[in-house]
Amino acid sequence: MTESIIELKNIDVTFHQKKRTIEAVKNVSINIDRGDVYGIVGYSGAGKSTLVRVINLLQEPTRGSIVVNGTTFFQSDEHSGQKTRISNNDLRVRRRKIGMIFQHFNLLNERTVTENVAFALQHSQLKDDEKKAKVAELLALVDLSDRAEQYPSQLSGGQKQRVAIARALANDPEILISDEATSALDPKTTNQILALLKKLNTEFGLTIVLITHEMQAVKEVANKVAVMQNGEIIERGSLLEIFAQPKQQLTREFIETATNIDKAIETISHEPLVNKLKDGEIFARLSYVGETTDEPLIAGLFRDFNVTANILYGNIEVLQDTPVGSLLVILSGDPTQLQTALSTLHDHHVDVTVIKGGN
Ligand SMILES: Nc1ncnc2c1ncn2[C@@H]1O[C@H](COP(=O)(O)OP(=O)(O)OP(=O)(O)O)[C@@H](O)[C@H]1O
Ligand SMILES: [Mg+2]
Structure with missing residues (x-):
């Protein structure tokens, strides 16, 4: 039995600028099951980041519904267009269960590795010594125990991303959203980070949404793939289906590169x-x-x-x-x-x- 942990239905995100209207996401529905590593692939501007920002309401959609872990975060009425959304308090709590990592790591440069990870626990109920133990445990998990007192500037890109992963895991999330997390890394480091993500998925059942423009990355870790173009999902399926029988030209291109x-x-x-x-x-x-x-x-x-x-x-x-x-x-x-x-x-x-x- 599989169970959807993320359900997006008929999501539109439309940006209005002075003279232009940008339909960044167009009528996207997607179900992600618990334990999936769901790859979302597309070229720059396809709408990938906008779509995943919708999951934790960093981006409010223009239309559609968002259900995460059984809780409705957002819903717009098909007919009246009226929107209902989760309370800010509730959202704040639930967002902690959705970790995020990015291309540029977003670490605090004036804080040590330990402090960067501990920062994510500032609202946690844990006692000080428990927090300390938790941070140590997370750093061990990402194999950075020996760097605990260093600053981000003293770390390589791969190490910085591992700090970001430890920080993203601090509140024991059920979902990890990775938005181009390996795009700034060399191929070897990329593989190390992908292997770490895979380990988190298999050992802890972490559900991962992996945004990338590289099918290569998806190939290493994902079990399902969606291909985005111009705000739409143009093709989706299991990794094997997509690689064995790609239907769209764009999907073929991605696979041929990979x-x-x-x-x-x-x-x-x-x-x-x-x-x-x-x-x-x-x-x-x-x-x-x-x-x-x-x-x-x-x-x-x-x-x-x-x-x-x-x-x-x-x-x-x-x-x-x-x-x-x-x-x-x-x-x-x-x-x-x-x-x-x-x-x-x-x-x-x-x-x-x-x-x-x-x-
Ligand atoms: N806040 C915003 N205001 C206006 N337009 C936006 C905003 N955010 C994104 N867009 C536009 O929406 C479209 C999709 O952008 P998005 O960042 O989601 O693409 P992406 O697939 O993540 O691209 P990349 O691979 O470059 O990160 C682009 O045309 C972008 O310019
Ligand atoms: Mg993006």
Whole structure:
């Protein structure tokens, strides 16, 4: 049984500026289940930050309803447009259960690591010595015990983000919102932070909303993905669904970047084999999930259709313990047989994208 911890329904956020109206979020509904790591991917300006700021009412929507952990934070009446919202006091208390981390860490520079984390406990009911113990425990969790008395300026980006994570966890939140938390970090540090987020998810059941413009980050930790463009969610699904069978062009682009296949296509496209395709040859990308493996697939094409496959590039990713493969191939054979081969592949849940040839 899964249970939604965040339910956003028909959310609009419209900004009115002097001469312009910006519809930053348009009719977005999203349900996030307890224990999800929900990736929201999109380019700059897509509306990702605006959407997640709605979750804890840092941004009041123009329309829609927000229910977090069973409590209605906000609701607008479909007909009258009348808005009701949670009391400020209640909101303040409930916001503590929603931690946030950001690209630029937002630490207090004139305070030590310990003080930065303790700051989040200023309204806590804990006694002083309990607070001290709590901070120490959090710093151990993010592996920064040895930095407790240092200042942010003495830390690397990854360490600063770990302080921010410790601070975000101070009030034992059930939800952590990460808005581009790894965007300012190098790839190795990014992976360390993502691994820490994953650990918090698996060990403590923390629900994570991961905003990013990098599908790579989502690929590492998310179990579900939504793709945003122009204020709308244009595609959503499990990580596997999205990677195996992306439907929208934008989703494909994100995935190709995340799997490096875009670079492979770019490089291989310049090779004579692809550049000068013969009649009856196509350059294609085959993608598949799970049990299907490349060998029987390719062997079957030849056995059943006399279609040969020249594999130019292959990549297998393991997403949530399931292999997801991509092959760049030149397929050649009798045109009719080739078409039948392609639809057979399709029937076997192999996603085929013809990149060149075959017209
Ligand atoms: N307070 C505001 N007033 C007016 N316009 C705003 C405001 N906040 C955001 N916008 C506009 O709403 C749109 C969505 O912005 P948002 O910051 O949500 O995008 P984003 O997907 O988070 O982008 P990025 O990846 O650059 O962080 C943009 O056009 C932005 O200029
Ligand atoms: Mg943003």
